[in-house]
Amino acid sequence: MTDILAKDDQQLLLGNEAITRGLVEAGVKFATTYPGTPSSEIGNILETMAHKTGMYFEFSSNEKVAMETAAAAASSGVRSFTFMKHVGLNVAADPMMTLAYAGVKAGMLILSADDPSAHSSQNEQDNRYYATLSLLPMMEPSTPQEAKDMIKEAYRVSEELTVPLIFRTTTRVNHARSVVKFGSIDESPAIGHFDKDDKRFVNIPAFAKLNRVRLLEISKKAQELSEGSPLNFIEGSGDVGIITSGVSYTYVKEYTSGTSILKLGFTNPLPEKKIAEFIRNKKCIIVVEELEPFVEDQVLRICAQNQLNVPVYGKRSGHLPRQWEFSPDTMKGLADLVKVQEMPVPLDQCSIKLPGRPPTLCAGCPHRGIYAATKKAVGDNPHVYCSDIGCYTLGVQAPFNTADFIICMGGGAGAAGGFAQATDQKAIAFLGDSTFFHAGIPPLTSALFNDHKILMVILDNRTTAMTGHQPNPGTGRTFGNVNTEAIDIEAMVKGVGVKFVKTVNPYDVKEATRVMKEAMEFDGVSVVISKMACPLELKKQKQLINKQYSVDGEKCIKCYTCLKMIACPALIKNKDKTLTVDKTQCIGCGMCANICPKGAISEVKQ
């Protein structure tokens, strides 16, 4: 139904789909990413259609690499795009800060998809501060249509200023869906040429000092562009002025009335003159923006510098919250300042106690097996489970409880070294295949180097599962007309000098337990690779061999070892305490049969 490449049409598009259409319309020829919600769909779409538009696209091993790769393209005259979730920009911040000094020849956008309310993230940082920190221009769309339209303008501005532009979205722009009208498709070169220019591109101290001055001049010019930008416009009238940006604009526009609205799309640098003019003669100003008081604090400064004695309300005044994403309900906080649409009285919460429904590891997920094996192997020995960002964070739940420390990609593996050194507990780091390539290699080499006796368990399910099955260096590349071989994790780990490296089949829980015990006893850095493809990925590839298992009621002694160790959603404990296998969920992995002490679970012979 969705066809991003259609001509002169309108379609019901997800914000992320609209963004890919915007890239096509802007003639972008080079894109890179590391997958992260809420930006992941952009990559999934580009993977399938980039080659049709002559665009090069790749999943890089992390955001830093993605930033550097895209920077090279833009420095060679090829319009490039790199995108990531908010925490991904922390990884990529290092190259970005100096890239601002070097600048680019063709346009380059850095999309940061922020996640207020941390729907699928470890924090809810506001990345708009990266724009003021790096002195890079920034734009923020409010809707899918605007996201698409703004991209062309963003490339124009990036090229006029010769620096990358930060394109900041939030979850409710990325994952909003609305009718998007398509525009014309521009062309730009796919192959560039890099002209040596050491003073710009080689930021040794002598040159960096000069580039700082250059960047400040560019920033001044950006200020002028922002003042005149059609992305910053005034709507409505009234002596109460609202200044807003991003998705917050849609809530202001629909759920409040009777005000004058200054809607900001070009949000770094802010159009200071335009803001001062807007504020002059207003009774009061309200700043409506998600997360931090980024615009609000600058508005307060602009008021002070222009001797404007107009009260400014927003987060600092307590009318709006600083935590979590906004919604129409948030507008109720402004009821004593502006006319807010009357809202119906919601029904009471259900009086019956409802069971929770947290996301869970899938039926037949191989992670269940290695977690069960680890628990068995660890027994009562003191330990700390360090985890990473991916499906395995779900290991935090019962019955596994195998995540004691999670901060960021690769962070668990790094922390494991610290726990190993600073405590008398065994540190076990879990990370996925993709996260191993993302940020797991440096902590492994550090552990070897510093003799931290950690046990690293690489949960290699042959894909980047949590974000929607994107490929990674461990899966090999088979898209965009490029085929590369999968990198062998075991050989790689041996290659850096780890003496204990074993690969196990997590469905064979008994054998995996034996290996885990051995690994824990090893005096040094040990690595266990739990290797089994994600069943969801196999299903997508139509490679899942569907087998069925069933419980023999005669043999089952109701010890529930299977539930306690694996808790597979396909195993159902009935009201009469018997166990059955849910045929619609069972994939026939045999994990439960492997651990049943009485051999009561077996494959159904077709």
Add this chain to the structure above:
Amino acid sequence: MKYTIQIVGVGGQGVLLASMVLGNAAMKAGYKVSMSEVHGMAQRGGSVLSTLRFGDNVISPLEATGGADIIMGFEPVETCRSLTLGNKDTKILMNLDPIYPSMVAAGFEEYPNIEELVRSVKNVNQHVATIEATKIALQAGKAVAANAVMIGAIAAIKGFPISKELLKETLMETVPAKFVDLNSKAFDMGYDAMKH
């Protein structure tokens, strides 16, 4: 005119597909459309919520608490969990076929009695329509067609602003060719179940 549908259910039930069918039908009917979906971790068996708003001047992708014109509940517990999305005038379409959360399946938590759940909803709202969408889908041929049953059912709700014909046509364009017959049958059975 503005109309808001809050579609709630469990990852894997086809909530997002159903919301796409409804959204595309609304677009074809000439309305402005604004939607919002929950992605990411929710796809691992968690609760799923999709907000669909359409009408003459919808801008925001989210609706205020209590502002739903209809709650389309794909799963009984999820319908109850989302009651605050509606108000006393909200219509509630409630599938009665449960999907057990993992902790219920493993026997660590209890799933409430379905009749009690329905009664608790009816206690606070007079406009509850119930359906056994999964059972009907099985009769039509396959459990996965439950979302087509639900779309058929919503078409039969009194005052629903998109026509049955347009909804069915959009559904048929959305599903893979080999499942057109199954979905067509499921849609009709869902519609008929509501009409009786």
